[in-house]
Amino acid sequence: MKVRIQVVIEAENGEPEKVEEIARLERGALHPEELGLTLAEAKVLLHGMQQAVVTEQIVEYLEKFKTCPDCGAHRTRKGRHPLVYRTLFGKFNLVSPRLYDCPCQNHGRHSSSPLAELLSSHCAPELLYLETRFASLMSYGLSVELLTEILPIAEEISSTSMRRHLQRVAERIEGELGEEQFQFIEGCPGDWAKQPPPGPPLTVGLDGGYVHASDQKSKSEGWFEVIAGKSVQTEGGAKVFAFVNKYDTKPKRRLYEVLKSQGLQMNQQVVFLSDGGDTVRDLQHYLSPESEHLLDWFHITMRLTVMRQMIKGMTAELKPDDKHPETAAVLADLERHLDSLKWNLWHGNVLHALQRISDLDDGLGMLEENPANRKKLEKAVREFQSYIEANQAFIPNYGDRYRHDETISTAFVESTVNYVVSKRFVKKQQMRWSQRGAHLLLQTRVQVLNDDLRKTFGRWFPGMRGEEPAALKEAA
Incomplete structure (x- = not known):
């Protein structure tokens, strides 16, 4: 069997049709690998069709000039x-x-x-889109291998050009971001009362991750912080965002635009949860008059668990013939103080919790000997005291919120840091990053994870407003 594939071009000005043969196929006895088109044949066919169409489009376009x-x-x-x-x-x-x-x-x-x-x-917008999409999900090298394997572009794409194209897209996205502001609360309470009934509350979690810096002498030293977050709607739907803390000049605007894309109104409730660090705490202020700012329970109980393990370690090291038998009683008291501390924090009793921390500090001073980890525990207790004092305004009644199925932890953000930051920048990746390179890649990556990249290209290039192929989704 012989097959000839031709392109027929019909001109709009009345000229005769143009017929151009772009491929010939021959088939003999049927084998599974020769049923239909092979990948190599499909590449040749697509390249030939593209050549014919592009040539005629250019001729037609230049004719009017x-x-x-x-x-x-x-x-x-x-x-x-x-x-x-x-x-x-x-x-x-x-x-x-x-x-x-x-x-x-x-x-x-x-x-x-x-x-x-x-x-x-x-560079064609469709190619630019695919380069940006795949490079946002996997390494530049793997993205090049994937595209050259399935598309008839031979070895015309390099990891360097792909990185440059991605950064150009990211810079255009950044250029569309509005100016940074100290606060984004607009209007007055009278105006807010006249707004339509707000949507369900938004829950926003923020946390940080770390990426290897490229300007260090070795891979074992030098990291910089990346802030990642997730905004979750009560009735489903979520969006992620991320930025390099020391590089980004518009972090608050970035978060506000994410909330705005989810329909934020000034009369809508927003709950912010964070680890209490200065960076994320300053970021979430003055975005909504109905906002509530909470300290994440996970970060509290994590510190308590570390202190408990230290006390248990000191208890396990005691010997039956210990010269100071009262040490065991002091360690038991420390453990009870720690239980009371956790109970008070769980129920939002910050003043009682601070008293229990003082009891812990006093109890450590009563130890007549210097067991291992004592100095570490003293340091941990004092740091925890400073941590609670700095964040006492953001400690709610966690038990009450838990009983009413309200969010008390940023556990959902821990997974966000993993798949937004770690999966592309840290895990199994041998690269080190500049702050600019990491920040720009994060902007395209969150666009892909939020299913917004195709919409962005559709806004830039109206001919790309069609639906995104399902085969490209869930690639992250």
């Missing part, structure tokens, strides 16, 4: 230069003519290149 739109006079050509344009289905070397303007335009001897002005980026 050959004459002056005002007087109809023929425009003389100054010269021509090659123009490389990369698409999903191959790289094409185009010829871009430079034409003189018509004398009736009164521009002197000015010239222009219509094709170069149209194709200024030299």
Whole structure:
């Protein structure tokens, strides 16, 4: 069996049809591997079709520039230069003519290149979209291998150009972000009361992760912090965001735009949970008048667990013939103080909790000997006291919230840090990052994870507003 595949082009100006053969296939006895098209044949076919279509589109586009739109006079050509344009289905070397303007335009001897002005980026939007999408989900090298395996672009894409294209997209996204503000609360209580009934409450969790810095002498030293967060709607739906803390100049605007995209109104309740660090605490202020700021229970109980393990370790080291038998009683008292401390914090009794911390500190001073980890425990107790004092305004009655099925922990953000930051930047990745490179990659990555990247490209290039192929989803 022989198959000839042709492209038939119908011109709109009445010219005869153009028929161009782009591929020939031959098949003999049927084998499973020869049923239908092979990947190699499909690449050749797509490249041939793309070549035919691109050639005719360029000819048709340049045709309307050959004459002056005002007087109809023929425009003389100054010269021509090659123009490389990369698409999903191959790289094409185009010829871009430079034409003189018509004398009736009164521009002197000015010239222009219509094709170069149209194709200024030299990379098709669809290819740019796929490069950005896959490079946001996996390493640049693997993204190049994947695209060259399935698309007829041969070895025309490199990891360097892919990184450059992704950063260009990220910079355009960043350029659309509004100016930073100290507060985003608009209007007055009277205006808020006139707004429509608000949507369900939003729960926002923030936490930090760390990425290897590229400006260090070795891989074992040098990290910088990345803040990641997740905004969850009560009735389902969530969006993530992330930024490099020391690089980003618009962190509060970034968070506000995420909330705004979820329909935030000034009369809508927003619950912020964080670990109590200064960075995330300052970030969440003055975004909504109905906001509630809570200290994450997970970070409290994590510190309590560490102190408990230290006390248990000191207890386990006691010997029957210990010269100071009262040490065991003091350690037992410390453990009871710790239980009381946790109980008071769980029920929001901050003043009683601070008293229990003082009891812990006093109890450590009563130890007549210096068991192992004593100094570490003293340091942990004093740091915990400072931590609770600094965040006492954000400690609610966790038990009451828990009984009413309200969020008390940022556990959902721990997983967010994992798949937004760690999975691409840390785990199994041998790269070290500059703050700028990590920040820009984070912006495209969250767009992909939020299913917003296709919408962004559709806004930039209206012809791409179609639905995203289902095969590309859930690749993260």
